[in-house]
Amino acid sequence: MESFTVGLGSRSYDIVLGIGLLDQPRAFEGVRDAALAVVVTNTTVAPLYAAELVQCLGRRHGRIHTIRLPDGESHKTWPTLNLVFDELLSLGADRKTILYALGGGVIGDITGFAAACYMRGIDFVQVPTTLLAQVDSSVGGKTGINHPRGKNMIGAFHQPLRVIADLDTLRTLPEREYRAGLAEVIKYGPIADAPFLGWIESSIERLLARDVEALRHAVRRSCEIKAAVVGQDEREAGLRAILNFGHTFAHAIEAGLGFGEWLHGEAVACGMAMAADLSAAVGLLPASDADRIVRLIDRAGLPVRGPALGAGRYLQLMRVDKKAEGGAIRFVLIDRLGHAVVRGVDDAQVEAVLEARCD
Amino acid sequence: MESFTVGLGSRSYDIVLGIGLLDQPRAFEGVRDAALAVVVTNTTVAPLYAAELVQCLGRRHGRIHTIRLPDGESHKTWPTLNLVFDELLSLGADRKTILYALGGGVIGDITGFAAACYMRGIDFVQVPTTLLAQVDSSVGGKTGINHPRGKNMIGAFHQPLRVIADLDTLRTLPEREYRAGLAEVIKYGPIADAPFLGWIESSIERLLARDVEALRHAVRRSCEIKAAVVGQDEREAGLRAILNFGHTFAHAIEAGLGFGEWLHGEAVACGMAMAADLSAAVGLLPASDADRIVRLIDRAGLPVRGPALGAGRYLQLMRVDKKAEGGAIRFVLIDRLGHAVVRGVDDAQVEAVLEARCD
Numbered sequence: 001m002e003s004f005t006v007g008l009g010s011r012s013y014d015i016v017l018g019i020g021l022l023d024q025p026r027a028f029e030g031v032r033d034a035a036l037a038v039v040v041t042n043t044t045v046a047p048l049y050a051a052e053l054v055q056c057l058g059r060r061h062g063r064i065h066t067i068r069l070p071d072g073e074s075h076k077t078w079p080t081l082n083l084v085f086d087e088l089l090s091l092g093a094d095r096k097t098i099l100y101a102l103g104g105g106v107i108g109d110i111t112g113f114a115a116a117c118y119m120r121g122i123d124f125v126q127v128p129t130t131l132l133a134q135v136d137s138s139v140g141g142k143t144g145i146n147h148p149r150g151k152n153m154i155g156a157f158h159q160p161l162r163v164i165a166d167l168d169t170l171r172t173l174p175e176r177e178y179r180a181g182l183a184e185v186i187k188y189g190p191i192a193d194a195p196f197l198g199w200i201e202s203s204i205e206r207l208l209a210r211d212v213e214a215l216r217h218a219v220r221r222s223c224e225i226k227a228a229v230v231g232q233d234e235r236e237a238g239l240r241a242i243l244n245f246g247h248t249f250a251h252a253i254e255a256g257l258g259f260g261e262w263l264h265g266e267a268v269a270c271g272m273a274m275a276a277d278l279s280a281a282v283g284l285l286p287a288s289d290a291d292r293i294v295r296l297i298d299r300a301g302l303p304v305r306g307p308a309l310g311a312g313r314y315l316q317l318m319r320v321d322k323k324a325e326g327g328a329i330r331f332v333l334i335d336r337l338g339h340a341v342v343r344g345v346d347d348a349q350v351e352a353v354l355e356a357r358c359d
Numbered sequence: 360m361e362s363f364t365v366g367l368g369s370r371s372y373d374i375v376l377g378i379g380l381l382d383q384p385r386a387f388e389g390v391r392d393a394a395l396a397v398v399v400t401n402t403t404v405a406p407l408y409a410a411e412l413v414q415c416l417g418r419r420h421g422r423i424h425t426i427r428l429p430d431g432e433s434h435k436t437w438p439t440l441n442l443v444f445d446e447l448l449s450l451g452a453d454r455k456t457i458l459y460a461l462g463g464g465v466i467g468d469i470t471g472f473a474a475a476c477y478m479r480g481i482d483f484v485q486v487p488t489t490l491l492a493q494v495d496s497s498v499g500g501k502t503g504i505n506h507p508r509g510k511n512m513i514g515a516f517h518q519p520l521r522v523i524a525d526l527d528t529l530r531t532l533p534e535r536e537y538r539a540g541l542a543e544v545i546k547y548g549p550i551a552d553a554p555f556l557g558w559i560e561s562s563i564e565r566l567l568a569r570d571v572e573a574l575r576h577a578v579r580r581s582c583e584i585k586a587a588v589v590g591q592d593e594r595e596a597g598l599r600a601i602l603n604f605g606h607t608f609a610h611a612i613e614a615g616l617g618f619g620e621w622l623h624g625e626a627v628a629c630g631m632a633m634a635a636d637l638s639a640a641v642g643l644l645p646a647s648d649a650d651r652i653v654r655l656i657d658r659a660g661l662p663v664r665g666p667a668l669g670a671g672r673y674l675q676l677m678r679v680d681k682k683a684e685g686g687a688i689r690f691v692l693i694d695r696l697g698h699a700v701v702r703g704v705d706d707a708q709v710e711a712v713l714e715a716r717c718d
């Protein structure tokens with residue numbers, strides 16, 4: 001078990017990383033007691049880990065209740081969020097109640113947003129069980145739900161009390177979801193750490209085989225980078241936007257196909273290929289470095305070609321991206337491996353990249 | 360025009376108070392420019408003041424759009440909030456867009472919560488047009504919507520950029536709403552300022568006649584007290600709870616009758632009479648002081664007798680109050696005029712007060 005801190009003043013918290021943490025009450029030590037704790041999970045994860053988590057929490061809380069939500073990005077909506085509110089009110093949850101988000105990114109985002117809004121804010125703990133959630137979405141306090149017109153359009157910044165990433169839970173992850181999580185691991189190389197990019201390239205086979213030591217390093221380094229960025233810019237006033245590398249294109253893919261059609265990580269993978277191309281097209285990055293990124297995504301078994309939505313539709317969807325200002329899309333681009341910038345690009349250049357990268 | 364500051368560090372802001380402010384662009388000076396501003400108001404207030412506000416904002420913003428919501432507490436719900444999100448997305452609102460809440464407490468709460476959640480948080484300005492909103496709900500950053508099972512159960516703390524309270528707008532307020540606002544003015548006496556209580560007693564006729572100088576003092580002193588309390592305890596960890604004097608009973612009345620049946624201020628008035636009685640019943644306050652509070656509420660033309668929901672139903676509804684902990688209701692009580700405390704009370708004593716105070 002190892003831990004490191006996301007430094008945010010009075011809202012600082014620890015990320016605890018290790019194997020078999022759901023059997024180690026020690027991983028939860030320091031999380032305050034509560035008369036009522038509510039584990040929010042989904043119908044897929046509940047039979048695998050809910051009983052284990054509840055048992056591990058033991059006598060820490062007076063009462064522990066479990067809420068099972070439907071599984072999948074298509075359920076990251078107001079009606080699902082409202083199921084949580086209904087149940088919290090039925091249970092008599094109060095301002096001291098603690099929520100535990102047990103699951104992937106969707107569960108973490110919904111549970112975190114429920115915690116942000118219930119009685120104007122209660123505490124929650126992230127217990128991510130997917131690679132994507134462990135390396136990305138559980139850290140940093142971004143919470144929210146989708147709106148039919150855009151991903152994560154309704155949400156809040158609400159930091160967890162702790163993130164508990166048990167690598168054991170990754171063993172049950174379906175192959176497709178596991179690979180989708182690798183997209184977010186790969187992301188940290190180009191935007192922040194060229195040596196880490198090299199390490200991923202040389203370790204991709206071990207990562208695909210879910211070698212636990214390779215995984216431990218990948219999750220640790222990803223969380224370290226994310227924690228450092230979030231610690232400098234919690235509310236995305238500047239630097240934090242680099243974590244959205246590939247995400248502007250990705251959100252267009254997800255919204256254009258309908259949420260849940262592609263997994264978020266798959267869309268991010270393809271979006272990073274597009275953003276790498278765009279970085280090269282505007283002359284920021286040598287084409288060979290862009291190719292290196294695309295090749296690694298491809299080796300991870302992730303899509304590097306986008307769905308044929310049409311360049312016009314991509315642009316339309318990207319204009320409602322949260323980074324956009326006055327309808328001008330702002331892209332995260334790589335200006336050298338290990339470093340990202342945020343800037344606008346002429347529509348024509350974006351269209352050319354999209355036409356080359358889409359089926 | 361006068362102004363004073365709600366001191367909250369980097370989130371500090373000014374309350375600007377005066378006559379004819381909606382005709383004085385100077386009142387808005389210092390609010391930053393934005394490519395898009397959206398005035399959120401309701402169908403009652405829009406014909407009265409929307410054009411005036413839009414004109415006053417003048418060239419400060421590139422584009423100004425107005426959203427008209429249905430009027431009333433019964434519309435402080437998710438579907439109404441979602442109308443705002445739909446329209447913001449249709450307009451291409453981005454993170455730099457500024458919302459203006461033009462209306463009473465419901466508009467301020469919905470608009471503030473929309474601002475808190477849209478793209479995880481955008482700026483908003485409060486332009487309260489009711490007495491209740493000017494002296495209470497527009498100051499302090501509490502935003503939210505009702506859930507069928509409880510008032511303001513879903514919400515956020517989100518401070519405005521500025522509060523602009525134009526006393527002129529109170530002239531068009533229907534008598535019933537105006538009196539409801541007086542309930543929140545009266546509140547500040549017992550909880551924080553005995554001399555102010557005496558001033559209200561001696562000025563109640565002038566206040567009921569909407570004498571502008573009396574109103575100016577009432578709004579100023581109310582805002583000063585609220586700003587001081589919020590500045591010490593933004594997120595209601597302790598002190599701020601005293602501002603909920605009467606509100607625990609009031610929320611039960613509102614939820615028990617259905618939101619909108621009684622105006623919020625009417626329910627607060629009656630709730631304060633109940634809380635004054637309860638303060639006396641538990642021996643904190645002389646009965647004569649409790650009577651003084653009740654008499655003033657009555658003189659303001661506000662209800663001092665509650666609807667006959669039955670004591671059991673009151674208790675059931677109060678157990679989901681946000682101040683409750685583990686099902687134990689916590690009441691704001693007066694232990695001497697000008698000072699409040701928060702504590703639990705035996706159900707039997709609460710029941711006795713309810714039975715005496717209800718029809």
